[in-house]
Amino acid sequence: MERNYLSLDQIVTKVYHSRPSWNDKKVFLKELTFEILQRIGYKFSLTRPTPVEKLRILLGLDLTFSADLSGDAHSTKKEGGWEIAITSDQVYSDGSQQWLTERGRFSLAHEIAHFILHYIEEELTEIASTLRLSEENAEQLCDLISSELLLPSGPLERASLNDIPALGAGKPLHRESFLLSIRLLENLRKSLNVSRMALIYKLDHTHILDEAECGIIISAFGVNRSTGRSPALRILKASIPSWGFMPENARVSTIGLESAVHAFNVLKYGETKQWKERLRVSERPGMNIGNKWSPRMLDTWGEHALYRFTARQTYLMTTFKWSKNQ
Numbered sequence: 001m002e003r004n005y006l007s008l009d010q011i012v013t014k015v016y017h018s019r020p021s022w023n024d025k026k027v028f029l030k031e032l033t034f035e036i037l038q039r040i041g042y043k044f045s046l047t048r049p050t051p052v053e054k055l056r057i058l059l060g061l062d063l064t065f066s067a068d069l070s071g072d073a074h075s076t077k078k079e080g081g082w083e084i085a086i087t088s089d090q091v092y093s094d095g096s097q098q099w100l101t102e103r104g105r106f107s108l109a110h111e112i113a114h115f116i117l118h119y120i121e122e123e124l125t126e127i128a129s130t131l132r133l134s135e136e137n138a139e140q141l142c143d144l145i146s147s148e149l150l151l152p153s154g155p156l157e158r159a160s161l162n163d164i165p166a167l168g169a170g171k172p173l174h175r176e177s178f179l180l181s182i183r184l185l186e187n188l189r190k191s192l193n194v195s196r197m198a199l200i201y202k203l204d205h206t207h208i209l210d211e212a213e214c215g216i217i218i219s220a221f222g223v224n225r226s227t228g229r230s231p232a233l234r235i236l237k238a239s240i241p242s243w244g245f246m247p248e249n250a251r252v253s254t255i256g257l258e259s260a261v262h263a264f265n266v267l268k269y270g271e272t273k274q275w276k277e278r279l280r281v282s283e284r285p286g287m288n289i290g291n292k293w294s295p296r297m298l299d300t301w302g303e304h305a306l307y308r309f310t311a312r313q314t315y316l317m318t319t320f321k322w323s324k325n326q
């Protein structure tokens with residue numbers, strides 16, 4: 001089998017020379033990843049997943065499934081080739097074809113990222129050393145590349161609420177009463193075939209949340225990064241409109257989200273519950289007043305849903321309305 005169907009060499013060089021210099025290698029890797037996807041015919045859409053399996057084939061990488069690997073996946077450099085192994089529980093068959101699960105897509109994207117980094121380091125040594133690709137933690141860079149392979153952040157930031165399936169074709173939205181609901185978010189992540197966490201993280205400060213005038217809070221117990229375990233329910237991640245600020249790691253009680261603790265205790269996995277409360281938030285009052293935040297009490301409402309994060313950890317997802325002018 002011919003090794004390189006896709007000329008990675010040419011794509012990396014082109015993206016590298018598209019700017020006089022790169023202050024941030026992460027920006028370079030994001031642009032490179034999106035360019036690679038475009039080269040294999042991908043057009044950004046909120047209605048279908050990125051073609052990571054096609055990319056693997058066009059890069060000439062082998063894929064095997066194995067019941068016993070030490071982790072979820074790993075790569076082996078072979079004579080004239082590159083083999084990716086993924087555990088067999090990350091693939092399923094519909095009778096005629098094999099499909100990767102959402103976790104399988106993540107594992108594959110991560111291993112493709114290892115290949116891309118390895119390729120630049122081996123074949124494009126000058127670019128690799130100017131960008132200092134080998135100095136940093138390779139795992140972090142691979143996570144960045146794989147997250148971009150699964151959901152490119154550039155086009156996602158520019159996407160509109162109307163691009164969300166089931167919304168675009170519908171009647172005009174009543175902004176005041178519209179909520180980016182748990183059900184909508186679930187449909188969206190299924191269309192994109194990405195994990196719930198990956199989607200929520202990437203929605204932060206996007207045009208979609210601005211237009212929807214909605215926010216999403218992920219909270220969990222025991223995530224205090226400075227003191228270790230915590231008996232309080234804390235904000236793990238808040239993805240909110242661009243005019244807002246919500247401190248990560250804060251106790252949910254400090255913003256007034258009292259209903260969260262109750263929801264955490266009574267909800268079953270995947271079950272949704274509505275709430276109505278007064279939240280304490282921070283808002284940028286105007287475009288020209290710099291980056292100063294001013295406090296605001298938000299009379300608002302939304303939904304809670306409980307999900308499993310790992311076998312041992314559970315998190316609460318909260319959606320809510322955050323209109324700039326109420």
Ligand SMILES: [Zn+2]
Nearest residue numbers: 110114139142
């Ligand atoms: Zn890795």
